[in-house]
Amino acid sequence: MPLPSYPAAQTGLLLVDPYNDFLSEGGKLSGHAQAVADAVGTLENMRQVVAAVRAAGIQVFYVPHHRSRPGDFSAWRHMSPYLQGSHRAQVFAVGTWGGEWHPDFQPQPGDVMVQEHWASSGFANTDLDLQLRRHGVDQVIVVGMLANTCIETTAKYAAELGYHVTLVRDATAAFSHEAMHAAHAINGPTYAHAILTTQEVMAALTNGATEKLA
Numbered sequence: 434m435p436l437p438s439y440p441a442a443q444t445g446l447l448l449v450d451p452y453n454d455f456l457s458e459g460g461k462l463s464g465h466a467q468a469v470a471d472a473v474g475t476l477e478n479m480r481q482v483v484a485a486v487r488a489a490g491i492q493v494f495y496v497p498h499h500r501s502r503p504g505d506f507s508a509w510r511h512m513s514p515y516l517q518g519s520h521r522a523q524v525f526a527v528g529t530w531g532g533e534w535h536p537d538f539q540p541q542p543g544d545v546m547v548q549e550h551w552a553s554s555g556f557a558n559t560d561l562d563l564q565l566r567r568h569g570v571d572q573v574i575v576v577g578m579l580a581n582t583c584i585e586t587t588a589k590y591a592a593e594l595g596y597h598v599t600l601v602r603d604a605t606a607a608f609s610h611e612a613m614h615a616a617h618a619i620n621g622p623t624y625a626h627a628i629l630t631t632q633e634v635m636a637a638l639t640n641g642a643t644e645k646l647a
Contacts, residue, residue, distance in 0.1 A: 436637040437572075437599065437627045441490040445570035447591075448483065449496045449555060449577030449584055451538035454524050454531035456578070461524050461531050466579065469613055470606035478604040478631040480537055482576050489638045492568055493544045496555035496577070496587060500527045515582065516552060553586035561587075562594055572597040574634065576604040580616035592624040599627040601634055 454460040456476060463470075470476065486493060499505070501523045506512055512520075519525075525532040540546065545568070548559040555561050565573070573596050575588045584605050592598045600621050607613045621628050629637070 436629070436633060436640065437597070438640075439489070439491065439572060439574070439599075439637055442569055444491045444572045444574065445565055445568065446483065446486045446491055446493045447496050447555065447561075447573050447575045447577070447587060448493055448538065449575065449587060450498045450525075450579075451479070451495075451535050451577055452498070452525050452531065453533050453535055456535040456538075461522055462578075465608045466606040469608070469610055472610070473603040473606065473613070474631075475604065475606040476537070478601070479576055481631050482574070482601055482604050482634055483538065485635045485638050486574065487541070491574075491638075492570065493541070494561070494564060495540060495544060495546045496559075496561060496583075497547065497549050498525055498583065499549040499551045500525045500532045502527050513552065550583070550587075553582045554590045555583065555587035556590040556594070565596070571595070572599070574599045574601065576601050578605060579612075580605040580607040581612040581620075585616050585620060589620075589624045592626075597627075598625045599629060599634070600625045601631055602628055603630050604634075 454462050457463060501520060506520050545564050547561045547564055550557060550559050573591050575584055577584060588598050588600055600617060602617045607616060617628055
């Protein structure tokens with residue numbers, strides 16, 4: 434099957450939750466994902482995708498999770514187990530190292546910072562859809578954390594809204610190999626238009642650059 438085409442003016446990279454708590458040694462959640470991340474080379478693959486996207490002139494959109502504050506959910510009803518656990522641990526807490534960007538994924542001039550999402554979807558109750566449409570984007574490449582929660586929910590929501598969706602199977606991680614398998618081999622094919630490796634994405638971006646020069 435031929436690789437997809439990614440026109441720079443119509444494509445956006447969704448960089449989901451690149452926080453120290455997920456990606457840096459000593460982060461509150463990094464140890465849970467380390468076995469999978471080490472097995473697939475998550476951190477290096479994310480670096481490569483982000484660099485290739487920037488080189489291709491594709492817009493980068495930061496899709497950040499809500500940064501925790503004590504008492505955030507004191508009056509909330511129907512909190513999910515996911516939110517409850519995150520709140521107890523104060524993951525990505527405001528004003529802490531864990532809630533800062535991983536050193537390799539610092540925002541650059543021109544990047545778009547989307548409003549923080551409260552649960553798993555980068556679209557729900559944020560301006561992500563507005564920002565993408567205002568920038569003329571109708572194709573998204575999705576990388577970051579975690580494969581079976583924020584990546585899957587954000588990417589599935591994108592497909593529901595009519596975007597062309599690419600998952601990069603080795604530029605993400607999960608807390609178990611079973612969760613990774615479910616995200617990419619079971620659930621992903623029901624909505625994603627492409628499920629690629631980092632090397633395949635880079636090849637597609639290189640092909641697009643070559644075609645523009647021809």
